[in-house]
Amino acid sequence: MSCPEELQYWTSDEVAEVLGIPDPLYGKLWSFLTGAKNPTPLGGDGSDGTVETPDGRLNPDNDDKAPNWWNLLSTNEQKIIIKKSKEYHG
Numbered sequence: 751m752s753c754p755e756e757l758q759y760w761t762s763d764e765v766a767e768v769l770g771i772p773d774p775l776y777g778k779l780w781s782f783l784t785g786a787k788n789p790t791p792l793g794g795d796g797s798d799g800t801v802e803t804p805d806g807r808l809n810p811d812n813d814d815k816a817p818n819w820w821n822l823l824s825t826n827e828q829k830i831i832i833k834k835s836k837e838y839h840g
Contacts, residue, residue: 770834786812
Protein backbone atom coordinates (compact mmCIF):
# COMPACT_ATOMS: atom_id res chain seq x y z
CA MET A 751 0.00 0.00 0.00
CA SER A 752 1.50 3.35 -0.95
CA CYS A 753 1.53 6.54 1.07
CA PRO A 754 -1.43 8.80 0.21
CA GLU A 755 -0.43 11.70 -2.04
CA GLU A 756 -2.07 14.24 0.28
CA LEU A 757 0.28 13.20 3.11
CA GLN A 758 3.56 13.43 1.17
CA TYR A 759 4.76 16.51 3.07
CA TRP A 760 3.18 15.73 6.44
CA THR A 761 5.43 14.94 9.36
CA SER A 762 4.66 12.00 11.62
CA ASP A 763 3.54 14.26 14.46
CA GLU A 764 1.21 16.19 12.11
CA VAL A 765 -0.39 12.91 11.03
CA ALA A 766 -0.79 11.84 14.66
CA GLU A 767 -2.23 15.13 15.89
CA VAL A 768 -4.25 16.52 12.98
CA LEU A 769 -5.81 13.24 11.89
CA GLY A 770 -6.62 12.14 15.44
CA ILE A 771 -4.76 8.84 15.30
CA PRO A 772 -5.51 6.51 18.25
CA ASP A 773 -2.94 4.88 20.53
CA PRO A 774 -0.74 2.89 20.18
CA LEU A 775 -0.21 4.10 16.59
CA TYR A 776 -0.19 7.70 17.88
CA GLY A 777 2.89 6.94 20.00
CA LYS A 778 4.59 5.08 17.16
CA LEU A 779 4.19 8.11 14.87
CA TRP A 780 5.71 10.40 17.51
CA SER A 781 8.66 8.00 17.83
CA PHE A 782 9.49 8.59 14.15
CA LEU A 783 9.82 12.30 14.88
CA THR A 784 12.03 11.83 17.92
CA GLY A 785 14.24 9.38 16.00
CA ALA A 786 14.61 11.56 12.90
CA LYS A 787 18.20 12.31 11.88
CA ASN A 788 17.16 15.03 9.40
CA PRO A 789 13.91 16.47 10.82
CA THR A 790 11.85 19.20 9.20
CA PRO A 791 13.00 22.61 10.46
CA LEU A 792 10.58 24.39 12.74
CA GLY A 793 8.91 27.59 11.63
CA GLY A 794 10.26 30.76 13.19
CA ASP A 795 12.38 33.81 12.63
CA GLY A 796 15.36 32.05 11.04
CA SER A 797 17.39 31.68 14.23
CA ASP A 798 18.25 28.48 16.09
CA GLY A 799 17.64 26.19 13.09
CA THR A 800 14.18 27.54 12.34
CA VAL A 801 12.99 28.74 8.94
CA GLU A 802 10.95 31.79 7.99
CA THR A 803 9.65 30.48 4.68
CA PRO A 804 7.69 27.30 3.97
CA ASP A 805 10.33 26.17 1.43
CA GLY A 806 12.34 24.56 4.21
CA ARG A 807 9.26 22.65 5.35
CA LEU A 808 8.54 21.12 1.94
CA ASN A 809 11.73 19.10 1.60
CA PRO A 810 10.81 15.43 1.11
CA ASP A 811 14.31 14.44 2.26
CA ASN A 812 13.40 15.25 5.85
CA ASP A 813 13.07 11.80 7.39
CA ASP A 814 10.09 12.74 9.54
CA LYS A 815 7.95 13.10 6.37
CA ALA A 816 5.40 10.35 5.63
CA PRO A 817 7.14 8.74 2.61
CA ASN A 818 10.20 8.07 4.77
CA TRP A 819 8.40 6.14 7.53
CA TRP A 820 5.33 4.81 5.70
CA ASN A 821 6.88 1.38 5.01
CA LEU A 822 7.71 0.97 8.71
CA LEU A 823 3.98 0.69 9.43
CA SER A 824 1.97 -2.50 9.33
CA THR A 825 -0.76 -2.84 6.71
CA ASN A 826 -3.37 -2.35 9.43
CA GLU A 827 -1.66 0.86 10.63
CA GLN A 828 -1.54 2.16 7.06
CA LYS A 829 -5.26 1.43 6.69
CA ILE A 830 -6.01 3.43 9.85
CA ILE A 831 -4.09 6.44 8.54
CA ILE A 832 -5.66 6.19 5.08
CA LYS A 833 -9.15 6.08 6.64
CA LYS A 834 -8.41 9.07 8.88
CA SER A 835 -6.87 10.98 5.97
CA LYS A 836 -9.97 10.39 3.81
CA GLU A 837 -12.18 11.62 6.66
CA TYR A 838 -10.03 14.72 7.06
CA HIS A 839 -9.61 15.58 3.38
CA GLY A 840 -13.17 14.67 2.43
